[in-house]
Amino acid sequence: MTVAFYITAAIALLTTMRVVTHTNAVHALLYFVISLLSVALMFYLIGAPFVAALEVIIYAGAIMVLFLFVIMMLNVGEEHARQERDWLSRRFWAGPGVLCAALLAITAWVIIETAHPSVGHEVVGARDVGASLFGPYLIAVQLAALLLLGGLVGASHLRRHDRRTPLRTDGGKGGES
Amino acid sequence: MNPTLQTLAVTLGILFTLLHVAAVLIWVERRLLALLQDRLGPNRAGPLGLFIIVADVIKIFTKEDWIPPFADRPLYVIAPAIILLTALVGFTIVPVGPGMVVLDLNIGILFFLAFSSLGIYSTVLAGWASNSKYALIGGLRMAAQMFSYEVFMGLSLMGVVILAGSLNLSEIVEAQRGMWFVLPQFLGFVIFLLAGLAETHRLPFDLPEAESELVAGFHTEYSSMKFGIFFVGEYIGLTLIAAMIVTLFFGGWLGPAWIPAPLVFCFKTFAFILFFILMRAAIPRPRFDQMLSWGWKYLLPLALINLIATGALVLIRAD
Numbered sequence: 001m002t003v004a005f006y007i008t009a010a011i012a013l014l015t016t017m018r019v020v021t022h023t024n025a026v027h028a029l030l031y032f033v034i035s036l037l038s039v040a041l042m043f044y045l046i047g048a049p050f051v052a053a054l055e056v057i058i059y060a061g062a063i064m065v066l067f068l069f070v071i072m073m074l075n076v077g078e079e080h081a082r083q084e085r086d087w088l089s090r091r092f093w094a095g096p097g098v099l100c101a102a103l104l105a106i107t108a109w110v111i112i113e114t115a116h117p118s119v120g121h122e123v124v125g126a127r128d129v130g131a132s133l134f135g136p137y138l139i140a141v142q143l144a145a146l147l148l149l150g151g152l153v154g155a156s157h158l159r160r161h162d163r164r165t166p167l168r169t170d171g172g173k174g175g176e177s
Numbered sequence: 178m179n180p181t182l183q184t185l186a187v188t189l190g191i192l193f194t195l196l197h198v199a200a201v202l203i204w205v206e207r208r209l210l211a212l213l214q215d216r217l218g219p220n221r222a223g224p225l226g227l228f229i230i231v232a233d234v235i236k237i238f239t240k241e242d243w244i245p246p247f248a249d250r251p252l253y254v255i256a257p258a259i260i261l262l263t264a265l266v267g268f269t270i271v272p273v274g275p276g277m278v279v280l281d282l283n284i285g286i287l288f289f290l291a292f293s294s295l296g297i298y299s300t301v302l303a304g305w306a307s308n309s310k311y312a313l314i315g316g317l318r319m320a321a322q323m324f325s326y327e328v329f330m331g332l333s334l335m336g337v338v339i340l341a342g343s344l345n346l347s348e349i350v351e352a353q354r355g356m357w358f359v360l361p362q363f364l365g366f367v368i369f370l371l372a373g374l375a376e377t378h379r380l381p382f383d384l385p386e387a388e389s390e391l392v393a394g395f396h397t398e399y400s401s402m403k404f405g406i407f408f409v410g411e412y413i414g415l416t417l418i419a420a421m422i423v424t425l426f427f428g429g430w431l432g433p434a435w436i437p438a439p440l441v442f443c444f445k446t447f448a449f450i451l452f453f454i455l456m457r458a459a460i461p462r463p464r465f466d467q468m469l470s471w472g473w474k475y476l477l478p479l480a481l482i483n484l485i486a487t488g489a490l491v492l493i494r495a496d
Binding site for chain 2: 026027030033049050053054056057060061062065066068069072073075125126
């Protein structure tokens with residue numbers, strides 16, 4: 001189990017690195033999906049099957065498809081990949097890279113210092129997750145719901161047609177054609 | 178019998194049956210559609226035209242396997258495999274008889290939902306990797322259709338989960354000994370049926386490939402066995418949705434005691450596959466915006482009402 005956990009963690013780290021360094025948006029997104037799947041597997045391995053399933057359904061299955069949808073709509077091509085390559089020059093990523101390495105070192109140190117790293121002690125089922133979400137953490141669920149409602153209202157407002165001006169069907173080119 | 182051997186036998190049995198069902202469906206769908214449209218269909222090769230399956234397979238294998246030079250090669254090749262893989266893995270949690278299940282997970286329904294939502298990547302990536310206009314529009318439609326219909330696909334099942342008190346599919350089937358869940362959960366059944374049709378992008382919801390507008394949609398550029406895999410994957414996905422409907426709403430393997438349980442299950446599943454083919458012949462394809470607004474404006478609120486009402490009724494009866 002421990003070996004499986006570390007292999008999955010390594011895959012998650014590698015794919016997440018590729019998400020940042022890849023120049024093609026769709027390929028980077030696919031690495032992101034694999035990274036999310038490995039995180040789901042890690043959740044499963046430490047005894048949280050319900051959270052693992054939700055990770056796949058919501059993040060890998062729905063939100064990433066939404067991202068993919070937007071990238072396909074924008075239809076970014078070779079030009080965008082070139083631009084990405086320019087942005088990935090050393091003087092841009094050196095600073096964040098050093099800081100991230102420091103954080104990683106501290107995390108590793110904390111894990112090593114902790115006498116009993118708690119991994120996979122007990123299995124948390126769907127019922128327990130539901131009971132704690134709608135019990136002690138009810139206020140957090142309600143706050144999240146309010147936040148989502150705000151987003152929904154905002155999206156609806158942005159999309160609203162102004163009924164006084166007719167819809168333009170010429171793609172915004174005016175009377176050019 | 179040795180438990181390992183039994184699992185192996187069940188696994189191989191399900192895989193064997195599934196791949197054969199996918200093959201036979203080529204013939205069943207064409208003959209049945211022909212019957213419903215007042216023509217004969219393929220009836221020349223072999224008894225009842227059954228050898229059309231062999232002919233089709235030979236044809237599809239010997240065609241030129243062409244990868245367009247403008248396509249994104251790795252994704253183009255991977256895309257068909259994803260749909261087949263996710264549909265087959267999704268089948269592992271379906272119980273075909275008492276104790277006859279590959280993977281008796283305690284989160285069975287969520288496992289099914291997870292793999293059916295991963296299956297979208299196949300069509301969306303195929304549409305993107307083909308790098309052609311029709312394929313891209315097909316892929317975009319698939320993405321929009323899927324995340325609209327997936328939302329209430331999960332919600333429509335929660336009524337069943339409340340009644341059975343479990344996410345495990347074997348326990349859900351056992352909970353239907355008194356009454357099939359289709360009666361108390363009729364609304365949930367209808368919503369799941371529609372969402373399942375959208376999920377498998379079958380007519381009337383085959384807008385991602387709508388051949389009258391988009392040539393063949395997301396698989397326009399595909400040829401030979403890569404196209405064949407899409408085809409097989411679609412049939413297995415269809416069988417999976419039919420099997421899930423039977424498991425969740427129609428009592429799974431439960432039936433008359435003198436018929437073996439797996440046969441009861443197969444019979445019910447096949448009835449739903451025939452129903453899907455009938456839907457294809459009977460109902461025209463809606464416009465894309467109509468389909469999306471039905472999903473968000475009617476089916477999602479209905480699924481929510483169904484969930485709240487079921488929860489309330491169960492609580493009242495528990496008191």
